[in-house]
């Protein structure tokens with residue numbers, strides 16, 4: 336049985352393989368309650384993230400997850416994949432902000448793990464088993480999540496840099512100078528920016544550099560926030576790390592800048608066939624794989640590019656070509672995963688394992704851990720009816 340949500344996954348987690356029954360979640364789409372005092376919002380699983388967030392904003396709250404697919408992804412799917420997105424740096428991941436879930440188990444039991452408290456040390460935190468289990472242990476039907484307060488002052492800086500070393504220094508300075516108002520720190524390399532600009536006819540506020548960073552602050556005092564931001568930018572320009580940049584707090588300009596980043600994944604798909612990777616790597620060697628892979632695939636690829644959530648050590652590595660090529664695929668995999676494993680990274684930072692990464696789980700998890708995952712699966716779903724063929728082989 337396969338629960339279908341917004342169908343925005345990238346690893347085939349919700350794509351039926353052969354004999355599954357498809358379970359549409361679509362009618363479980365009600366917002367249940369939003370409490371401005373406690374900040375707790377609850378809803379059914381098939382609420383579209385953007386709609387749920389809009390309801391929360393009416394009460395001065397913000398749902399603590401934001402991603403490019405927000406206009407169609409379901410919050411239940413976000414939980415079952417432990418989706419990350421653009422502001423994990425600010426919000427933390429869903430394991431931290433989800434307070435409770437209701438889950439339907441393989442034997443039909445409705446497991447009520449709903450809770451309205453952040454502090455609730457009453458034995459095992461079973462909800463964590465279902466968050467990120469990709470529908471293999473139970474089907475999430477309802478949830479309660481702790482929202483944050485809407486920030487009254489948001490600024491975005493978009494800057495150009497020459498080297499990855501400068502990117503790292505700038506990230507360090509962003510943390511030091513901006514502190515708690517830093518809400519996103521994204522990396523966009525030259526080729527990624529070129530793709531979104533060309534495919535969507537966008538205009539970048541600065542010329543193309545080898546690297547770009549999108550740095551966002553969210554605070555409550557515009558004067559105070561822009562002072563901090565200017566001080567930080569001045570420092571990085573004086574040190575020669577930032578070569579050019581623009582800062583804005585105008586809503587439409589902020590949206591224009593975010594578009595440059597958020598449209599990269601689809602721009603790359605529009606431009607031919609694209610092999611997509613989503614890995615966590617230690618920051619010091621974060622970008623090394625891009626030129627290495629470029630050399631390794633040579634002329635087989637049209638473009639190798641890297642972008643993503645620098646602030647979370649999460650690189651989106653995309654290799655594009657005119658059309659699917661088996662030869663290129665075999666050059667990339669398992670090469671990328673061997674590289675990731677050598678650096679003790681993660682073969683899936685935020686997109687999950689689904690169907691397409693099952694064979695690579697072993698690069699990021701010990702055999703003991705995989706055995707334990709199998710035992711948990713057997714306990715909760717002895718007949719293997721929940722999202723079969725996914726996550727585990």
Ligand SMILES: O=C(O)CC[C@@H](O)C(=O)O
Pocket residue numbers: 345403420597600611612613643651652653
């Ligand atoms: O498609 C990708 O490579 C990344 C998609 C998504 O995680 C993003 O950060 O935009």
Ligand SMILES: [Zn+2]
Pocket residue numbers: 420643644651685
């Ligand atoms: Zn991402």
